[in-house]
Amino acid sequence: MTNAPRDILVVAHAHREDSVAAARRVIAALIAAGARPVLAADDDALVAALSDLAPIALLGFDVPVADVEIAIVLGGDGTILRAAELVRDGTAPILGINMGHVGFLAEIEADVIDDAMQRVIARDYEVEERMTLSARVKDAGGTVIYETWALNEVTVEKASRERMMEVVMEIDGRPLSTFGCDGVVVSTPTGSTAYNFSAGGPVIWPSVEALAVVPLSAHALFARPLVVGPEAAVAIEVLARTDGIGILWADGRRSHDLPPGARVVVRRSDIPVRLARLHPAPFTDRLVRKFQLPVTGWRGPTRAATRVAE
Template structure:
């Protein structure tokens, strides 16, 4: 009887010595447990740095993404977003180990790697499904010219700093408002603590399925952040009178130029992103910890017996 090979993808930010050291610990633990570490084939620097410890294989060359059990990510949120791209066509959940600053998507900090690896080997973790976005760009005649997806946000921005872009927002096939602006952020609950947060948008709990729409520096009386339902269709059209072009960014990683008349349509993706969780905890605690929010003076939860609503 043969045992199925366990393939664990290891994605690391190769340009920091402490990250390389942590990745070596992860690979060593996986190898000792009989699992096979897999490295991204598009990063020769990290392959060269880590190949000294064990015979390693690469994703897309030696191992198909469909055969990846789990992706372990060492880095910040940007590295986790890269890992989400790598496993997009598979089902592997992502376990983030924070080697950056905030690391909001990361599950654990680097000082508990050894315990985390024991949990990984035992498959002792839960999987949390996170909503993603499907993004299409249409030209002025209405033909689809670009398709992609986003975990955090899709952003329509002006391409030239000195120019403003003119847009019209449409929700579920109905026009909402038209104005000049620097751009529009369309974010998931996961992305609500990223660009959306910096732009003044609302923080949305991951258990709330919704889409945030946040104008950037809009010249309009009504240009407030919006929260729409998860099945809503949000369209941003770059009006033909715009002086110059715009640009679409998805998760800050994938971009496409938007000529005047282009239309960006954003909907919920049929495929979610899966995050591995070792320590399920209230999202409130994560906000407090990651943003170092002041909670001095809190007296604890109300222990008074709940009364029935009238």
């Protein structure tokens, strides 16, 4: 009786030469270690670019998502978000190798791919779970018309640039405020450094379980960013007097039109996203590195303690 192969998903940005070249290195290392590389069946461009490397299995055809051991992602945050979609129905953690710009979700940079592959093959990594969001949309009559999820954020936005949308916001079943705005962002701690950050929301450490709620360009006296508990339900109703439709976006990847009177309820999802970590480090260090924050003058606890002692 032979052992089942180790199925490892490889996700890369198929239209970037550096990502495809890196995928080749990853797949070669997997094959050499006796593992079976797996590609997304609908990623025709990547499958074609790597067709000379055999054997490669296809996710959903040759390999069910439940059998994937880990997903190795070569790209930026958008590619990592796509990988999260692919493994949503399984338990595979995601190892992000940054081939983009900031790459906040990525664990490592591209210059240490070979070391990373040795760690993956040896199963020498830790897994960190990140909370996700679920979103349910009901029409004015109360019928559920759409459901989705997000790792970073769910946003309710206006569809027409020249018009505001009118919304009423509710927290835990109680109305909070009504205002005109460009939209509302509901973010996880993971997404707090994404759209939420750009909209002026707070940066939330991943170890904190909470949701950030940030109105976008609200025409109101009280429209400040809010931080609510992880079990809170955030509802955003598009008032019937809104001129035109709104749009719901999940991670900037999945969308659905919101007619006047639609109600969007966002809450914590029961299914987390799992991230593989090779070098667990304080989130503060990640912020400083990714945003290139100035820390000149920092003396640290040891030097500070020494100075007090002196």
